Amino acid sequence: MADKAEKTLEDLFHDMLKDVYFAERQILKALPKMSKGAQSPELKAAFEKHRNETEGQVERLQRVFEIFGKRAQGKTCPAIEGILEEGADILDEFKDSAALDAGLVSAAQAVEHYEIARYGTLKRWAETLGMAEAARLLGQTLDEESKTDKALTGLANSFANEKAKAA
Numbered sequence: 324m325a326d327k328a329e330k331t332l333e334d335l336f337h338d339m340l341k342d343v344y345f346a347e348r349q350i351l352k353a354l355p356k357m358s359k360g361a362q363s364p365e366l367k368a369a370f371e372k373h374r375n376e377t378e379g380q381v382e383r384l385q386r387v388f389e390i391f392g393k394r395a396q397g398k399t400c401p402a403i404e405g406i407l408e409e410g411a412d413i414l415d416e417f418k419d420s421a422a423l424d425a426g427l428v429s430a431a432q433a434v435e436h437y438e439i440a441r442y443g444t445l446k447r448w449a450e451t452l453g454m455a456e457a458a459r460l461l462g463q464t465l466d467e468e469s470k471t472d473k474a475l476t477g478l479a480n481s482f483a484n485e486k487a488k489a490a
């Protein structure tokens with residue numbers, strides 16, 4: 324690691340890559356719990372689908388580490404720990420209620436927005452650093468996160484929010 328005064332975009336890129344690598348692996352562990360907890364088959368399926376995508380996203384990050392010439396390594400990300408903790412709270416506190424699925428959608432969207440922020444930045448930094456293949460891989464994941472976010476909005480609008488309203 325470079326001296327603080329000598330740090331560059333390469334160091335920022337490396338730090339954020341480690342941050343998001345940690346985050347994706349935490350998300351990989353959280354998604355089965357959210358799928359198991361969700362009440363509707365549609366939301367369960369959405370979480371299951373995204374768990375499979377997330378496995379591929381972890382592999383893409385490993386490729387990006389390789390392209391960058393560093394070993395794949397995570398760095399504790401307090402932001403994702405907090406976001407996932409809030410999701411776990413909803414699972415616990417709204418268990419068996421009609422509002423659970425709406426709450427789980429909201430928790431999952433917080434995760435997706437975090438990821439969209441990270442991958443958007445990483446993709447632009449990879450482009451600036453002249454790593455076209457890394458930028459392409461990061462862009463693929465960015466698209467998956469955006470599609471997941473939109474699918475979650477669709478589930479909230481189609482049933483989850485209405486179901487959650489007091490009868």
Ligand SMILES: [Fe+2]
Pocket residue numbers: 347350377380438468
């Ligand atoms: Fe992801």
Ligand SMILES: [Fe+2]
Pocket residue numbers: 373434435438468471
């Ligand atoms: Fe995601």
